[in-house]
Amino acid sequence: MNGPPPSSFPAFDVSKSDRTDALTVVGLTVTYRIRGRDREVLQDISFRVRRGEAYGLVGESGCGKSTVAMAALRYLPRNGKVKAGKIIIAGEDVQKLNADALRNMRANAISMVYQDPGRALNPSLTIARQVSEAFEAAGVARDEALRRTLEMLQRVRIAAPERVMESYPHQLSGGMQQRVVIAMALASNPALLILDEPTTGLDATVEAEVLDLVAQLRKELGTAVLFISHNLAVIGRMCERVGVLYAGKLVEEGATQDVFTRPRHPYTVGLLRCLPTTGRSKDSERLDTIAGSLPSPGSVTQGCIYADRCRLADDRCRREAPPPYRVSAARGDQMSRCHYHERAIDLPRASAEALPERSDAPVDGKPPALVLRAERLSKTFHVSGAALRAVDNVSIDLASGETLGLVGESGSGKTTLAKLMLGLLTPDAGSVLELDGAPLAARVTRRNTEQVKSLQIVFQNPDSALNRAHSVKRLIGRALSRLTALRGPAIDERLAALTDAVRLPQRYLGSRTRQLSGGLKQRVAIARAFAGEPRVVVCDEPTSALDVSVQAAILNLLADLQRERGVSYVFISHDLHVVRYLADRIAVLYLGRLLEIGPAAAVFEGPHHPYTEALLSSVPTLDGQGGATRIHLSGDLPSAASPPSGCVFHTRCPRKLGAICEQQDPPFVDAGEGEAAMPSAHRIRCHIPVDELRALQTASRGDAGQVAGKVLGDGSENAPENAGRDE
Template identity: 85%
Template sequence: MNGPPPASFPAFDVSKSDRTDALTVVGLTVTYRMRGRDREVLQDVSFRVRRGEAYGLVGESGCGKSTVAMAALRYLPRNGKVLAGKIIIAGQDVQKLDADALRTMRANAISMVYQDPGRALNPSLTIARQVTEAFEAAGVAREDAVQRTLDMLRRVRIAAPERVMDSYPHQLSGGMQQRVVIAMALASNPALLILDEPTTGLDATVEAEVLDLVAQLREELGTAVLFISHNLAVIGRMCERVGVLYAGKLVEEGATQDVFARPRHPYTVGLLRCLPTAGRSKDTERLDTIAGNLPLPGSAIHGCIYADRCRLADDRCRREAPPPYRVGAAHGDQMSRCHYHERATELPRAASQALPPQETLRENGPPALVLRAEQLSKTFHVSGTPLRAVDNVSIDLASGETLGLVGESGSGKTTLAKLMLGLLAPDPGSVLELDGTQLAARVTRRNDEQVKSLQIVFQNPDSALNRAHSVKRLIGRALSRLAALRGPAIDERLATLTAAVRLPERYLGSRTRQLSGGLKQRVAIARAFAGEPRVVVCDEPTSALDVSVQAAILNLLADLQRERGVSYVFISHDLHVVRYLSDRIAVLYLGRLLEIGPAAAVFDGPHHPYTEALLSSVPTLDAHDSKARIRLSGDLPSPAALPSGCVFHTRCPRKLGAICEQQDPPFHAADADHAGGPPVHRIRCHIPVDELRVLQSAIRDDDGKTTGDAPENATRDE
């Protein structure tokens, strides 16, 4: 790696910043006071967001993304302070504003939408009161604020806004809550809107609706957007430019299309390789990962801050901090803090993509069924009203197989999982078997072997792990319940188990509060595998994790399945993740199974119109992907008043007419040829499968452009 270094330039000419910028950040350095020391969490960060522009900020948790937002709002915690630099919003230097001017700026020039809308809304106040307060803070009279609230709720596509205004936050879905928070943020028509992970935890259709809403309102109002997210596909869809933060430094910046098409920093390359993008599967390749961890805040690093994790790094990188190199790209200048930015895409992979050998025995024919559910139903009774959460679902699960469960929030995925685990009792007539033996309805009535055979990994390990106990005790307690293990045998099994989940031995004495999100999830997985389970239910196990940690967890789950023959029921809103890990996919809607089949068949089609809508809502990194998104009209109906006929007909873009409203559709075989046995891909729809295949293949030609006419009642975004 010899030769002259490329020319370097500053990130941008600060002197050119003027009132045409909604946000200008110049040389921002922020410290937090921790254990008696000031530790830098942001170092010399500079970027600008022009008026009407959407700028994405990406990076792992702990990189400083939210600190940038808090500094812009001048809302850092008590132990935080801006050590150097300037923050200019709509021409005003934020650091120089007095209390009154700062309050005015927050009310009129800048707004923020947080990740969890439930925590941003006051549970004791109606939606009307909270949104009108936002207008009143912007100087609108009380009597006018009510009418403006009504208009704004309509503008953010809330149906029946009068009813919503009289509701409390807990009476709204997550997507509705997020729309209300966006309405509050836009009440002042701000120059800058900061979105901090606004779609994390939302299902694909709601996420797409929220993103469409932000894009439309940005176009109408000319509002600039600072979009903070670890979802690179969302950034690719929403933002013209993107900045990549690592350990408090901006290591790459440029037009989103340029950065994602040809990244010039090894960290950006690593993040993009971690993604389980379309067409990737656990059976064909392992996801790449980024080894190591972020440096601790305030660490003294003389060379490149990424050198310890970079597989291109040499002595020069460890000795000299790279300046911001700037090169021309297709859509403007691209900046990278890497001495070897021209070779970034040559970054070697963390490990071989070759898959480890499959140890599950399959020589004697197809794998045996482990779990079978027949006509599984669950009805809740709320205030005397029956709510059918799961309705006659029949599925099976083979040894060493992953069944993905997908559908919008409220479709019954988690309820179905709880029925399998015995945490809920199904309705009379439901059948649930493990290895051909009837399972008791309640987990308390199952024998020890059955309890060990079905385990769960939750979305949030913090809520599932006792913070007062060490990692060794958390896993050891699960092992101690095994009658065959005592004393030294437990320690030996513990060492084997922690090695299997790639949990370093040095963390065994730690409390969970001392661990990162990825390490906590490894502890939760180790505990679930302590009893040698036959089936593990994974309920959104990676949704709150960075893409780098997510890739490591998905590789781990795939490896454990190959090594131990365990079966998974995998629940997730991220359809790319489901596609990567699942052998088969079941699509649920209002507790009803609408489609089930091999993952490739479900994704490639033909698919049920509901599956088609879900898949069309998934954002991709490809900026040229012009597939039409199908908007589903209205919200999910209430389980207390299920539609007659096909449960999906009230929102279906391909509804035929009266038959859909009056008759429950049968399952049709979607396999091209299943003469040798029962169909493995089935679709529950009145439209014949061959007709669905023609309709869906006509939507796009090979170039991704629409070639056929959409049905009259389908709403599509081009």
Template identity: 80%
Template sequence: MNGPPPAAFPAFDVGKRDRADALTIVGLTVAYRMRGRERDVLQDVTLRVKRGEAYGLVGESGCGKSTAALAVLRYLPRNGRVKAGRISIGGQDVASLDADALRRMRANAVSMVYQDPGRALNPSLTIARQVSEAFEASGATAADALARTVEMLRRVRIASPERVMESYPHQLSGGMQQRVVIAMALACNPELLILDEPTTGLDATVEAEVLDLIAQLRAELGTAVLFISHNLAVIGRMCDRVGVLYAGKLVEEGATRDVFARPRHPYTVGLLRCLPSAGRSKDAGRLDTIPGSLPLPGTVTQGCIYADRCKLADERCLRDAPPPYRVAASNGDQMARCHYHERAIDLPRATPDAVSESAAPNRTSVALRARNVSKTFRVGNEQVRAVHDVSLDLAEGETLGLVGESGSGKTTLAKLLLGLLSPDEGATLELDGAALPARVTRRNDAQVKSLQIVFQNPDSALNRAHSVRRLIARSLAKLASLRGAEKEARLQSLAESVRLPERYLGSRTRQLSGGLKQRVAIARAFAGDPRVVVCDEPTSALDVSVQAAILNLLADLQRERGVSYVFISHDLNIVRYLSDRIAVLYLGRIMEIGRAADVFGGPQHPYTEALLSSVPTLGDGAQEKRIRLSGELPSAANPPSGCVFHTRCPRKLGAICEQQAPPDADAGDGHRIRCHIPVEELRALQWAPGPAQLDGTQT
């Protein structure tokens, strides 16, 4: 927090934490100074997190969630300041603490876990040094800190802590890095743990493990949690209460079950409607989105800040800002800043299924064919086979979803198809029936334009110094047939097709939101009329409304242009929505492939079953059939014998799984499962009533 401190600074009293809420925020207003004027990014926010409670904070990107967390820690950037309000941690006013007291508070009372664990870890220091430093900051000696580091790494479910302590961050998987960061955050046994999108980049099984870990540690240590996320299902699973932020204002708050079951603000309803429900596909119709966009900070000075996007808004909403209406709900009080909160309850909370207006595309012709594709890397003295003998066909106008844990070979396979990596000897690639050179440098211009990619992070693929117009125009410049006015018309058409308003064509990408940047990346990928587009986690960093808009856009472009997608994502509900077929990879091998409805509906490979059971969903009993996989993903340099999944399989039969590679069984209609368990037995196992949870042992 900025501004002059009080004349006398109290010392931070750790013992006082037992006598107050973990976090209290009253009337918080935070402003950033931008272009010579101050703009309020948080306005009169009041909330509290009780001791041992988990409180979720949700809303679109730019609504102020991370700003609230930074204000709590007094980590606001130089152009930010607290204009009004009070923040207390354990009953002590954060603004009143001097530098030493603030350091003691951060060392002993509050910790934060960020979205990207890689950025929170020093790449030049071992894990032992970094975790032990966290204990030393709390007053432990160097020897005691190392001993406690081993204990804490075991507590966060790291099986070989001594080995991990000797490692550097880049030698660990994303899930392992996140566990290390959580261990560092818990070193001081904090009263308050702030989690800012801690699972966004993790696959389904690792995400489930991290969430289980947080829940268990919270129960053991009595730690309060402020959980920031755009994943409503994760919030629904993890949090007792939830607050919904919109344009810097807390528009709804209450028990999570009450808010998600009977939301009283139209914005909350809109967020819930954006989610692709379990089992929903693009053939059932478009996903709902929230029309319009967030207002710029400080631009709404009268009336309800959500009025321009609200279906219930009238003259009263434009004239009078709604007060916080409080009503009794099933699990406590529920607050909503809406004049018509009683009517908001009756708004539909799910997008109705609809029959697709366009006929299903003809998928008889194969756009891309891959046969016997393998890729071996040499790492030191080891041979690491990242992709092992993969064969697949991608039909025209079809979406093939690639799923599996991090390290399963999804991105490596995509790079092999794009020609960014060369496959091992014996592989063949074909595009529209013609041989496709393995390396992109040996492909002609038409072949290069035919295969494009949309990355997870558009910032890494777009030059921040160039305008949107120039970025798209450079891709169009490769089309020799386009000149002058025709080229400009094509650029305008591309921008319109990806729903990119013309006013943004002159902007630099650094001036755009994440959703707009992704639209620019998609426009550039489609500039050359591609036959195949690889989408590598294109929506994982986007909030639910922007995510729904991008998924609708990809589905629309596919229907209009007949393009084929290879779609990679950790979010299996998104994969189910967009994909016609799904391939499940494990250690570079396809364990299951088939139509999306068949893969999700069963029978399923035990690995697929575990992946699907790990996906958090809204609603009671969402995790009743959670299957925990034992151990870590084996090394591709030394894969297990027999079935490579047998070391973690909850349905392992015995010696046959350890000694023999499983057959590729036909489950009908092109659905194939690589497993020793017969297809009918798999179907019976997955539909028979049984224990609520499998823990990696035979059932």
């Protein structure tokens, strides 16, 4: 398909830009001066964000999303400059503003919320002082600024705002900190609010609350939003329109629902197929991946910049740069920089090969043997003279070749439980740990070599787990020499086999970790964890900091290694889509207590504990059909130093029965057809009868299905009030 000439489809019609746009970007090209040479990191970017509209920018790390935001604010680093193009905010050309006018625009017309609220807040100032400064910068008197601070904290749904005003940032939860930063950003009632990955580090419930808040405030104030994220489901929920960036170029743009239901660029198709969506699991299919990696910033390429990674590319693509083709879609024009945009949706899958056979497949129908057993596991910390029960009487089993997913909000005890298994923390008296039926010493320093190498961990951030001064070869080789009896050439042979198993190219063995991408670093961390042929690997948020394309490759790798080696995983994650894809069973923790455990399908499909129900309802989906109606939990996670009496969840439970929940700790009950004593049984700790939970939750999902659209819009119409009981 040759398509119409480029002149028929301009990338952007400048004549339509006027003061009704909160942000207009026209032909933006940005360069960074690196080693004496200007490198283009953004090339001819054009888009608009209308007043009151939410516009999403998506793409892999390094594609230029944050650079767009920094250019709009004129916050580029010293080696960065706008080479060409215009940036117009509320009718003002940002590049032409003098220092005073620029300062006034930043104070009154535009605000930004960053990914990490902890780094955006001054730890030495109270919340009242920091938020009031935002009002004082606009010329408001001190007393009036404090009054408005209280009103703004109330507006962003902060409970007990008077207490929060006297608090310091470290005394607030991550979700509360993000609300404070949003309050500061909205103090000037800006025409444009830029959100740069504002929910990446948040729990599912807190993320949903922050997104609901942004959507509601947008509706009330008419503020336009530029939402930057690599989480496509969040963009699907929050934004009417979306732009897809790749290597500094806008390769696709249109209404979010049009782009996500019928993408017209192979890169967008690849990103969407990387997602572990409902109905997909490691036992049914591999996740699709995008081969290769982003070109280095400023790379000069002839033809299409995506050609080297595209499975549709031909000689024409490598010879001719595709113009911005525009086609009519259901909700307006859709732009794609692809010569074959009509065929993009039919792109062949990258991971179509059959799944390998499991090395631990049951023989004669016998269930796999238990590898790890924890019984009555507890951990109490003593903080400022108070006893804090971080893990409270948890009993779990882990079979050979099985993945147990641990889910729950921050502070629920997931990581503490993992550290107890690894021997990094000493459990309370009466706790029992067993490996292959034999007692396992509480501390790792008292475990023998075989036990130490049998339990390994992959951390969330490989940068903090890998020594930046050492080469990849030394990092993995050191683990091999410590955990195995291999020496000399045998280590080199084993190292080559190990790097091949984690799909780490040999050319990176001499590299330092600072020279590697996030995905390659995580592969090094996984290779090191597998050096001693472990029986159990704890994966603590191993993909949360990765792009969806890299995440898919790491999840495929973990699944393949499990099939090949029969290793068991304890997988900790806030992303319930990832947990559902990889986990065989799921354990739900709340305030150190185990509230639900069972096969993944049973836990996700229900009946489930009211807390699990709230977690699942908070997860955004691309098509807006997450199942249950969004459930709002009141308040924050209680302190483990003074847990509630009775059921620990009763202070926030939307289905609370009454006094029985407040006074009596509920027992575990069987929620499935199996026996409660079986390790694979589905068990729930709740006073509400299982049949009643099933009926309530089925009705809730049915009500949600009647109103859910293909893709969520601004969120204000898709966050109905709690459908549960509060009697």
